[in-house]
Amino acid sequence: MDKVTIGTNATICPMPVTLIGSCIGGRPNFMTVAFISRVCMDPPLVSMGLNKRSASREAILENKEFSVNFPTPAMVKEADYCGIVSAKNTDKSMLFPVFYGILSAAPMIRSCPLSFICKVIETHDFRSHTCIIGEIVASYLDKSCLTDDKPDPKKINPLVLTMPDNHYWTLGGSAGNAWSAGKELMEKK
Amino acid sequence: MDKVTIGTNATICPMPVTLIGSCIGGRPNFMTVAFISRVCMDPPLVSMGLNKRSASREAILENKEFSVNFPTPAMVKEADYCGIVSAKNTDKSMLFPVFYGILSAAPMIRSCPLSFICKVIETHDFRSHTCIIGEIVASYLDKSCLTDDKPDPKKINPLVLTMPDNHYWTLGGSAGNAWSAGKELMEKK
Numbered sequence: 001m002d003k004v005t006i007g008t009n010a011t012i013c014p015m016p017v018t019l020i021g022s023c024i025g026g027r028p029n030f031m032t033v034a035f036i037s038r039v040c041m042d043p044p045l046v047s048m049g050l051n052k053r054s055a056s057r058e059a060i061l062e063n064k065e066f067s068v069n070f071p072t073p074a075m076v077k078e079a080d081y082c083g084i085v086s087a088k089n090t091d092k093s094m095l096f097p098v099f100y101g102i103l104s105a106a107p108m109i110r111s112c113p114l115s116f117i118c119k120v121i122e123t124h125d126f127r128s129h130t131c132i133i134g135e136i137v138a139s140y141l142d143k144s145c146l147t148d149d150k151p152d153p154k155k156i157n158p159l160v161l162t163m164p165d166n167h168y169w170t171l172g173g174s175a176g177n178a179w180s181a182g183k184e185l186m187e188k189k
Numbered sequence: 190m191d192k193v194t195i196g197t198n199a200t201i202c203p204m205p206v207t208l209i210g211s212c213i214g215g216r217p218n219f220m221t222v223a224f225i226s227r228v229c230m231d232p233p234l235v236s237m238g239l240n241k242r243s244a245s246r247e248a249i250l251e252n253k254e255f256s257v258n259f260p261t262p263a264m265v266k267e268a269d270y271c272g273i274v275s276a277k278n279t280d281k282s283m284l285f286p287v288f289y290g291i292l293s294a295a296p297m298i299r300s301c302p303l304s305f306i307c308k309v310i311e312t313h314d315f316r317s318h319t320c321i322i323g324e325i326v327a328s329y330l331d332k333s334c335l336t337d338d339k340p341d342p343k344k345i346n347p348l349v350l351t352m353p354d355n356h357y358w359t360l361g362g363s364a365g366n367a368w369s370a371g372k373e374l375m376e377k378k
Contacts, residue, residue, distance in 0.1 A: 002332040003288070003299075006340060008233045010305045010328035012205045012226055013259050013340075013347045014360060037201055037226035039238035040318040044197045047236045047320060049228035070202050073364040081371030099192070110192075116199045124311065124322075129229040131236060133313075133320070139199035143191040151195060151202075153351035158202045159364055160349065162342035166367040171203060172359035175262040175348055179355055182270030 014169060017159035019082055019096075020048070021067035021107045021115075022059040027093035028107035031056040032083030034161045035129070036068070044136040046118055049129040055087035057130055063105035064120040066134060069112040072157045073170050079159060080168070101138045113142040113156045203358060206348035208271055208285075209237070210256035210296045210304075211248040216282035217296035220245040221272030223350045224318070225257070233325040235307055238318040244276035246319055252294035253309040255323060258301040261346045262359050268348060269357070290327045302331040302345045 015034035022029050035049035046068065050057040060066045071079040078095055085092070097110040101117050108115035118134030125131075145155040153171060160169045204223035211218050224238035235257065239246040249255045260268040267284055274281070286299040290306045297304040307323030314320075334344040342360060349358045 003329045004332050004335065005290075006328050006330050008325045008327065009230075010233070010303070010325055012207070012235070012257075013303055013342060013345055014203075014205060014349060015226065016201045016203060018201070035227045035229075037204065037236065037238070038224045039236060039320045040224075040315040041198075041238075041240070042317040043315065044199070045238070045315060045318075045320075046201070047226065047228060047238070049226070049230075049234070049236070051230070068201075076365040076370050077374055078371070080365065080367060080369065081374040084368060084371045085375060114199070114202055122313065124313075126229040126232065126234060128231040129234075131228045131234075131322070136197045136199055138197065139195050140192045141195045143193050146193070150354055153202060153354060153356065153358070156202055160203060160360065161367055162360075163367075165339055165342060166369070167342065168364040168367055168370070169342070170361035170364050171349065171351075172361035175357040175359050176265040176269065177355060178269060178350055178352075178357055179273060180269065181265050181357070182267070182273045185266055185270040186274060 011163040014160040014162050017071060017079055017161050019069040019071055019079060019109060020056055021069060022056045023063055023105035023107065024055055024059045024087050028098045029056060029087045029092050030082045032079055046134050046136060047131060049131050051129055060120060060132060061123060065103045065105040067106040067108045067115055067117045069109040070114040070156060070158045071112055073159055076159060076168055101140060108140060113145045115140045200352040203349040203351050206260060206268055206350050208258040208260055208268060208298060209245055210258060211245045212252055212294035212296065213244055213248045213276050217287045218245060218276045218281050219271045221268055235323050235325060236320060238320050240318055249309060249321060250312060254292040254294040256295040256297045256304055256306045258298040259303040259345060259347045260301055262348055264300065265348060265357055290329060297329060302334045304329045
């Protein structure tokens with residue numbers, strides 16, 4: 001394959017689309033974040049990068065709590081809107097029906113099939129972003145998204161994002177079973 | 190919507206599937222990693238969680254370099270295999286055709302359409318995993334994956350992963366334009 005270099009600003013392909021919930025001035029607020037992943041199995045830790053200029057970062061550093069919500073393709077306008085406008089000049093508190101778990105500054109979005117709430121355990125500042133590491137303390141799923149008592153990704157129906165083409169996508173078709181598809185190669189060796 | 194709680198081990202939905210390249214005993218090695226994201230725009234930083242028992246973690250902490258490679262659905266057996274077997278007891282150096290950029294301990298996989306190479310800048314230890322933060326110093330794309338001189342996600346054709354159902358998926362259909370779909374809501378307000 002002929003390779004071309006494409007600079008240093010490459011992004012993970014694809015990225016998840018999450019709405020990060022925080023509490024600003026006593027009201028729920030949500031910001032779109034794609035720079036997020038699990039980073040530890042035990043304890044269950046999430047790492048995310050928040051722009052230093054964002055109102056959400058400030059609120060999360062103050063309250064030490066946040067939520068992670070997974071919007072569906074039907075919510076693409078709202079999900080995108082939360083990445084375009086800042087709580088610094090727009091009140092986003094009425095955009096979604098919210099509910100709360102055991103953390104009072106981590107509002108969750110009722111219309112998102114999957115949400116979890118986290119306590120901040122570490123933060124690391126870089127030039128443009130702060131890396132916030134949070135521990136998942138509870139997670140909530142629409143009962144209708146269970147299949148055989150397990151979360152069903154096709155029912156959760158998450159959005160994904162690619163850059164720099166800046167497109168949202170749905171989850172496609174099955175491409176195999178994890179911790180299984182590779183066993184065939186083990187037997188060969 | 191009726192919500193059910195599903196414990197604290199919730200995962201990001203969906204996760205990317207990457208093959209992390211390192212150099213072990215002078216040979217290329219690759220491990221499957223889904224706990225990975227960008228975490229800063231400037232500088233371009235990647236954060237990933239590696240199991241403390243993995244040979245890759247040890248090698249990356251020693252060499253301070255690694256690569257991130259994006260396998261396609263056609264490579265699902267190899268991608269899964271690299272998550273099942275450890276370099277501690279299996280030589281994975283002949284599994285893929287490799288190439289190198291400017292970092293000698295960060296082998297890349299020629300058959301992966303997209304790869305990037307990183308220098309380690311910080312590490313943070315947690316109970317089961319180490320969070321490794323790397324700066325992207327170069328990225329490489331198959332020339333055939335460009336459309337209008339931009340990386341085309343449909344041509345890159347990445348795998349994605351969901352847990353705890355443990356399935357691999359392809360990228361689905363378009364669900365809208367980012368930094369655009371939400372503008373309609375701005376005009377309404």
